[in-house]
Amino acid sequence: MSTETDNKKDLLRGGQFLVKETKAENVFTPEDFTDEQKMMRDSVKEFVDREIWPKKEEFEKKNYQLTEELMRKAGEMGFLGVSVPEEYDGLGMGFVTTMLVVDYISGATGSFSTAFGAHTGIGTLPITLYGTEEQKKKYVPKLASGEWFGAYALTEPGAGSDANSGKTKAVLSEDGKYYSITGQKMWISNAGFCNLMIVFARIEDDKNITGFIVEYDPENGISLGEEEKKLGIHSSSTRQVFFNETKVPVENMLAGRGEGFKIAMNALNVGRIKLAGACLDAQRRTITEGVKYANDRVQFKTPIAQFGAIKSKLAEMATSSYAGESASYRAAKDIESRIEIRKEEGASHQEAELKGVEEFAIECSILKVAVSEDIQNCTDEGIQIFGGMGFSADAPMESAWRDARIARIYEGTNEINRMLSVGMLIKKAMKGHVDLLGPATKVADELTGIPSFETPDYSELFAEEKEMIAKLKKVFLMVAGSAVQKYGPQLEDHQQLLLASADILIEIYMAESTILRTEKNAKRFGEDSQKEQIAMAKLYLYHAVDIINSRAKEGIVSFAEGDEQRMMLMGLKRFTKYQNMPNVVELRNTIADKVIEENKYCF
Structure with a gap:
């Protein structure tokens, strides 16, 4: 039996990452791209570097004709039809390749990225996924080629x-x-x-x-x-x-x-994960521009890249970018595998694609929120690295920061997506698709039990980090489980509690994805080759623990009182406690030194 078949067999359902362990060998990473996918990536990068990046200033002058012209060129290159089935003159490529094209074509400017996303996603997909055969034959080939725009x-x-x-x-x-x-x-x-x-x-x-x-x-x-x-x-x-x-x-x-409402919601699910993809290369390019400037800019007879304050920024920017890549491609492959399973079971392309994406709607919302906020933070720090020059429209950071801001609004605001992610998870639990009740009951029992005082063996790479991820999942089950018990269907009226729960869910998925990617690569390429990636995985988790601790505390005190509150807060302390606290400054320096040496985002 092939590894690919094994992975499909072990594929979790959407949302099950919270209650079931995912093995590192079962996640897809950017290091797993096929030769065909690498060729497509390089082709898109070459197009962006040749046609879009040199015209960045022109895009700031409201040159709508330029956007239209370049969209037509993208159509000639086949980029508009990557996900369109071959029978409608598309390339018929899988979900991961579609994600990859969205990722790398979006790095230069938000203007082109928006036009591309609106056309290939919500402008074309509703017809390929819901249209009759006559509708698809009439319209989709024109949209796939760039003859028409949607x-x-x-x-x-x-x-x-x-x-x-x-x-x-x-x-x-x-x-x-x-x-x-x-x-x-x-x-x-x-x-x-x-x-x-x-x-x-x-x-x-x-x-x-x-x-x-x-x-x-x-x-x-x-x-x-x-x-x-x-x-x-x-x-x-x-x-x-x-x-x-x-x-x-x-x-x-x-x-x-x-x-129509069903069409709108399912189109948005696809749009959400692709929006995350559309923020990735923008982050890479922002980091690269930032470190180039930091290496060139000399103050006090020293390149500012050598100052600890700048190193801290570069390390955090690189870490969030690496985490976003890790989680986005993990989810994209899960969706692709689910689509393939549906097709093997006899479903049509339309039905398979719809159900495949719908299955992972929770992960789509998580990614939309996490990566759109990371690109905003990344461009903000990019301005800060440039200092006064960063505030100037003559430098690349100012437009990058403004373009990034829309990502938190469209495809459903981040607030809506936060509440959706938790709401969809609870609905899945009620339908029996994700067993939340069993694990939540175990966590409740654990709170009243005697904790173990044994010293665990952390000799293996990420042993403590993976144990920490398991404990963070208990935090979510403790908070969300108690909240559901208390409020039942009225939980949706408690939006601030839902937002806090969503942040816990988001940080778990992002941190786990980053650790699993790095563990997989360390096993096959050797730990020495992954030194900086290991540092990024540990740094991301460190921040995730802090965020989860803060948000869980806020949630607990909002609905629990007396002994129940004290018990849950004690549980929270236990579930967010490191045995070996990482040296965050050392982790940041390890990451930043590599970025500074390579003079670009290099992971």
């Missing part, structure tokens, strides 16, 4: 996070041949140059909205607002779209009547 019209002035509350109406004609759509959409990426929009509207008084494929035609009651004035992503076309009795043939309804 947009996604969901948000309205009164319907943002509450997407299903949209007021746009679709009225069936008397002859039953078309729908007339009337309403207003806002924040529509690619609106200024799209040929097609996925539009959501309500038919009569339906509970749920319905999706439609609408060709852009100003003669058919479609008008656009002016380009929005935005903090960042200046050359990403963002406009309001107004529909005034726009006629849409009945055969352009996407999926069935009232199924």
Whole structure:
């Protein structure tokens, strides 16, 4: 039996990382890219370095035509059709390769990244995943080649996070041949140059909205607002779209009547993990620009890269980038494996892809939050390394910081995604897909038991760190389990408690992913070759423990009192205690020295 088959057999369901151990050999890492994937990565990097990076300044001048031109070139290179099945003129590549292209094409500017993501994701995917055969044959080849561009019209002035509350109406004609759509959409990426929009509207008084494929035609009651004035992503076309009795043939309804909300939610799941991917190369490039400047900038007769304060920043930036890569590609491969399993069981491409992504919706939300916040912190520290020059629009950090800010808002705000991650996990537990009750009960019993005073054997690499991850999972089960017991279905009304629980969940997944990647690589390449990666895994976990300790304490005191509170706080202290506290300064110096020596992000 092949290792690949073994890995599929051992594949956990979404959310099960919390209650089941994942073996290092079963995670996918960027070091596992196939030769084909490496060629694709290098091809995308070469395109970005040649076509996009040199034009960074131009992207700040609201040059929407430049974005459109480069999108067309990306289409000629095949990048717009990476995930599109071959029968619709795409490359038909797997989820990991799709993620890889999103990752490396997004590094130079948020403007192009947004246009690319909106087109290949929410502009194309709803048709490939929900369209009829006729719809796919008519539209998808044009979208895959870049002949046409797509947009996604969901948000309205009164319907943002509450997407299903949209007021746009679709009225069936008397002859039953078309729908007339009337309403207003806002924040529509690619609106200024799209040929097609996925539009959501309500038919009569339906509970749920319905999706439609609408060709852009100003003669058919479609008008656009002016380009929005935005903090960042200046050359990403963002406009309001107004529909005034726009006629849409009945055969352009996407999926069935009232199924638009389902389409919107599943499109967002894919968008969330890809948004995480779209932040990765931006982090790598920010770190590289930061260390280059720090090595060149001399103060007090010393390159500032040699100062401890700057080393600390470079180490933390590199660590968060490495963690984001580790978790993103772990989840991407899990999704790809689940898709393959579904196909082997006889599911269609559409059904397999939908169910594969839906299975890992929790991880998609986790990644969206974690990596979007890491890129913001990374660009912020990039400005700080540049000092006064960082505040100047002539340096690369200022635009990078502004472009990064949108990532915490779109594909569902980070607050919504935090609450979703915990909410989805609890729903999975109620359906029996993830056993939270059993492990939570064991943790509750452990709180009243006598702790072990034996000194554990930590001679193996990451032995203590992996034990710490197991203890951090107990923290989540203790807090969330008690909260569910106390509030039941009303838990969703306690948003601050949900946010605290989500931060615990996020840090567990990110820290575990970083440790498993490093452990896997240390076993096959040798520990000496992974010295800096080992330092990053330990540094990330150190911060995760601190965050979890703080957020769990906040959660516990919000709903527990008296003896229950004292017992849980004692448990928290036990579950977040190191036997051997890492030397954080030494870890940072190890990481920073490597980045400074290589003069770039080099992991």
